[in-house]
Each structure stands twice: as structure tokens, then as C-alpha cells.
Amino acid sequence: VLRNRVITALLALLLLVAAIVCLGEIIAAQLNRGPWLLPVDDVSTYLQDSPWSGSFARAVCIGLVILGLVLVVAGVRRGRPRNIPLQTDVKGLTLQASRRSLERVLSQSAELQDGVATARAKVGRRSARVTAVTRLGSEDRSREISDRIRAAVDEQVQRLRPARSLSTRVAVRSGGRR
Amino acid sequence: MSAAVDRGNRARLSLLGLILLVLGGLGLAAGFGAFGSSVAQRPVLTDDVRTFPEEYAWFWWAVAAVLLGIALLALRWLLIQLRTDRVTTLSIDRSGQGETLLRGSALRDVVEEELESFRGVGRASASLRGRADRPTCRVAVVLDGRGNVADVRDQVESTTVPHLRQALEDEDVPVDVRLRLAPRDRRVVQ
Numbered sequence: 001v002l003r004n005r006v007i008t009a010l011l012a013l014l015l016l017v018a019a020i021v022c023l024g025e026i027i028a029a030q031l032n033r034g035p036w037l038l039p040v041d042d043v044s045t046y047l048q049d050s051p052w053s054g055s056f057a058r059a060v061c062i063g064l065v066i067l068g069l070v071l072v073v074a075g076v077r078r079g080r081p082r083n084i085p086l087q088t089d090v091k092g093l094t095l096q097a098s099r100r101s102l103e104r105v106l107s108q109s110a111e112l113q114d115g116v117a118t119a120r121a122k123v124g125r126r127s128a129r130v131t132a133v134t135r136l137g138s139e140d141r142s143r144e145i146s147d148r149i150r151a152a153v154d155e156q157v158q159r160l161r162p163a164r165s166l167s168t169r170v171a172v173r174s175g176g177r178r
Numbered sequence: 179m180s181a182a183v184d185r186g187n188r189a190r191l192s193l194l195g196l197i198l199l200v201l202g203g204l205g206l207a208a209g210f211g212a213f214g215s216s217v218a219q220r221p222v223l224t225d226d227v228r229t230f231p232e233e234y235a236w237f238w239w240a241v242a243a244v245l246l247g248i249a250l251l252a253l254r255w256l257l258i259q260l261r262t263d264r265v266t267t268l269s270i271d272r273s274g275q276g277e278t279l280l281r282g283s284a285l286r287d288v289v290e291e292e293l294e295s296f297r298g299v300g301r302a303s304a305s306l307r308g309r310a311d312r313p314t315c316r317v318a319v320v321l322d323g324r325g326n327v328a329d330v331r332d333q334v335e336s337t338t339v340p341h342l343r344q345a346l347e348d349e350d351v352p353v354d355v356r357l358r359l360a361p362r363d364r365r366v367v368q
Binding site: 058104 | 183184187188189190191192193194195196197198199200201202203205206208209210211217218219220221222223224225228238239241242245246248249251252253255256259260321327328331334335339350351352353354355356357358359360
């Protein structure tokens with residue numbers, strides 16, 4: 001959300017400046033004055049000598065396509081939510097938990113399990129994914145550790161009562177600190 | 179930021195992106211001969227295009243009008259990004275001859291004091307958002323990890339929300355409560 005806000009603000013500023021500069025050039029030309037800020041005559045001469053198949057035109061067009069793709073992806077991509085909606089029976093009340101804080105809580109729950117060195121949780125709209133690294137010497141217990149992490153994470157999620165159920169996925173890797 | 183501004187930004191970015199994609203794609207297609215080799219060899223600025231404004235005096239004024247429109251639109255987009263949807267003062271009673279105004283800061287003080295007295299709540303704040311004639315009360319609650327999330331929720335639902343609505347003299351005012359769960363360096367004991 002913030003990323004889109006920054007991109008939109010920068011684009012709006014760019015458009016505003018470009019439109020004002022071009023407007024100034026048109027007014028200066030209509031008043032028979034010389035170019036205001038841009039070397040209009042040089043640009044015009046250059047464009048008259050540059051074919052569509054030339055490297056300049058192609059580079060500009062490739063730039064436009066790349067920028068266009070970036071903007072479309074930024075506009076279409078929803079990303080992960082900032083807040084996770086929670087269940088409530090009170091009319092007119094929207095209850096939410098910050099996604100990042102929920103991730104921290106789930107990471108903690110996983111890290112508190114015996115044999116876990118570090119854990120990291122990522123929460124999306126529909127799922128919570130926990131990646132844990134086991135302590136040295138706990139490699140052979142990864143299945144058991146995974147089950148315990150899943151149970152702990154499920155318990156935390158259920159306690160929070162999200163409006164939409166979150167499926168839990170746990171991945172355990174071996175080789176953390178002792 | 180309000181959801182409406184977010185949706186608007188997504189639409190603006192997508193639209194601008196599509197326009198640039200189409201323009202760039204057409205230019206590349208022309209350069210690679212998709213419209214014939216004569217077009218590919220043709221300069222970007224042809225003599226016909228260059229001399230067109232000389233034949234039609236209105237052309238540059240039309241372009242200037244379009245640019246002015248673009249500049250105003252861009253300025254509006256920019257202002258939308260900078261605008262906040264916070265409501266500072268709210269009229270809660272217009273009956274009779276007078277008008278009762280409620281400052282957002284007064285509401286914040288009351289909510290903060292009440293919420294921070296709950297076990298498990300570290301910090302709390304409240305603000306009025308949206309339109310003055312149809313505000314939404316946003317409450318941010320930072321938990322400290324000492325209490326039970328379920329208990330804090332119950333207290334918010336059964337105590338804070340009714341008190342807020344009572345203070346605003348509106349039983350239907352939408353309330354948006356955002357919980358920030360215990361930070362990483364504290365162990366959650368529930």
C-alpha cells in the first residue's frame with residue numbers, strides 16, 4: 001500500500017513537471033520566444049534523423065515497456081495484507097491483528113519448541129508458513145519437531161480466531177546452532 | 179491510508195502502465211518491421227508530422243489544453259497521496275440552538291486511559307477517520323505480551339466499543355480495532 005502510494009506520488013510529480021515544462025515550451029514558441037528549458041530544435045532534428053528501427057527509438061521503447069510492466073505489476077499485485085481480520089460478533093466492529101506482529105508471535109511459538117534453533121513465520125491471506133531450523137543433534141527428530149511446531153502455531157492461530165481460517169505449513173531444516 | 183485511495187492508486191498505476199506498455203510495444207513493433215519495412219526505416223518525427231502544426235494554428239493550443247488537463251490531474255493525484263483521512267473535530271449534537279463538538283484528541287485520551295488499564299495492553303490510541311458526517315473510529319492497541327489476547331478482545335468488545343459509541347452518541351458508528359501482538363523480545367504467556 002505504502003509502496004504504491006510512493007510510486008503514485010513520484011509519477012504524479014513527474015507528470016506534473018513534464019506537463020508544465022512542455023506547456024512552457026509551447027507558450028514560449030507561440031510568443032515567438034526561444035526555447036524555455038528544453039533544446040527543442042536539437043531534439044526535433046535528432047528525431048528527424050532517427051528511424052524507428054534505430055537503437056535510440058528501440059531503447060526508448062524498451063524502457064517504456066519495462067516501466068509499463070513494473071507499473072502494471074505494482075497495480076495488480078495485492079501483496080500480503082497489513083492486517084489479518086479477526087472474528088467478532090459485535091455489529092459495526094472490525095477487529096484486525098497486524099500481520100507482522102502475528103508473524104513475530106508465530107515465530108516465537110516455533111522457537112520455544114525443544115530442538116528449534118530459529119524459526120521464521122510468514123502469514124498470508126489464507127496461510128501461515130513457518131520455516132524452522134533445528135539445533136545440531138536434532139536432525140533425526142525433524143518430523144516430531146515439525147508436528148510440535150504445527151500444533152503450537154495452530155493453537156496461537158485458533159486463540160486469535162481469524163475471520164478466515166489460516167492453513168499452517170511447516171518446513172524444518174536441520175543444522176542450526178546448538 | 180483509506181481503502182478508496184489504495185484502490186484508486188492501483189487503478190492509476192495499472193492504467194498508466196498499460197498505456198506505456200502499449201506505446202512502447204507499438205514503437206518496438208514498428209521498429210522491428212511489424213507494420214512494414216518502410217515504417218521501420220521512417221524517422222520517428224516525419225516531415226508530415228513536423229509541418230502539421232504550421233498548417234493548423236489551433237494544434238499547439240489544443241496540445242496546451244491537453245497538457246494543462248494532465249498537469250491538473252497529476253496535481254490532484256499528488257494531493258490525494260498527501261491527504262489524511264483523519265477527522266479532528268466531530269459534531270455530535272445539533273439539536274436545539276447549539277452544537278456540541280467533540281475533539282478527536284479528547285476521544286483519544288479517554289480510550290487510551292481505559293485500554294491501557296487492561297492487563298496485557300502496553301499502549302493504545304484512538305482517532306476518528308473518514309468523513310465528518312460518517313466517521314469511523316480507529317483504535318490501535320499494542321499488546322505487551324503479559325496478558326491473554328482473548329481477554330483483551332473481550333474487554334475491547336464488551337467495554338471499549340460501547341463506551342466509544344456512547345461518547346460519540348451514535349450506537350452504529352463503525353469501529354476499527356487493530357491489535358499489535360506482543361513484540362519479539364517478550365515471551366507470550368497465555
